[in-house]
Amino acid sequence: MVLKKPISSKSAFKDGEWLQFRIHYGIFNASYASVTLKADTIKGTPVIHAKGYGKSTGLLRFFFRVEDHYDTFFDTKFTQPLKFIRNIDEGGYTKNLTIEFDQQNHLAFVNDIKNKEKSFYSIKENTQDLLSTFYYLRNYYPSKNFLNQTFKVNMFFDKENYEFNLKYLGVENLETKFGKIECMKLIPVVQKGRVFREDEGIVLWVSNDRNRIPIRMQANLVIGSIKCDLENFKNIKHPFKVKVN
DSSP: OBOOOOOGGGOSOOTTOEEEEEEEETTEEEEEEEEEEEEEEETTEEEEEEEEEEEEOHHHHHHSOEEEEEEEEEETTTOOEEEEEEEEEETTEEEEEEEEEETTTTEEEEEETTTTEEEEEEOOTTOBOTTHHHHHHHTOOOOGGGTTOEEEEEEEETTEEEEEEEEEEEEEEEEETTEEEEEEEEEEEOOOSSSBOTTTOEEEEEESSSSOOEEEEEEEETTEEEEEEEEEEESOSSOOOOBOO
16 A cells, blocks of 8 residues: 655644753663754745654764764655755765655665765655654554555655555554554565564564654564664654553
8 A cells, every 4th residue: 555645734743842862782881862853944934844863872882883874855735855964974984965856756875975976866756764764654554444555655765765654463562661552463574685684674563642653673683683762752643642651
């Protein structure tokens, strides 16, 4: 099922929202990541500026330094990205590029700052970038009729078009540091490769309320299982439903 454009009045988030996530192997913290929303404008168009930041922590930082910056600017009505920035350093692997989207003419202009290359690419209708996809999907609420169905989103990343698929598995209660939270359980369909185990891959739990906040992501890797848990939050749009133990 290809998702249609969401309506802004049903938005799951607002200006000023801040989410922090802890990425860990068991009790060992690997890194922290945060995403922040701020109202902005691009060429006179009202947009939401989403800023993502993550870095490795503790002992891992001595062995494998990670510091990633992601920015997306999407329109307030349809959650369509107008601009995307990726500036990362992952153990010496670096990228620094910007992408400007022309959604009306289905084009993406890529400025690869590191390699001093500029290029145009054709994109599909209603294409998302890596970070805007996170917010775009939050503006949808699957009903029971969508059980076991797969939702499709067009994505442009690293100078290529992708089809991101997300399968809805129903509702599940999840134990968290905040208490018990009713969540929607989803499985992103990822590319086959050397990192993720093909039989299990990634599982995502999203709060089953009007905020639709990611509560936990669990990835089963060749070297073991890694979790990304919601650690803190501020300025969410709707009441956060928690069942106190």
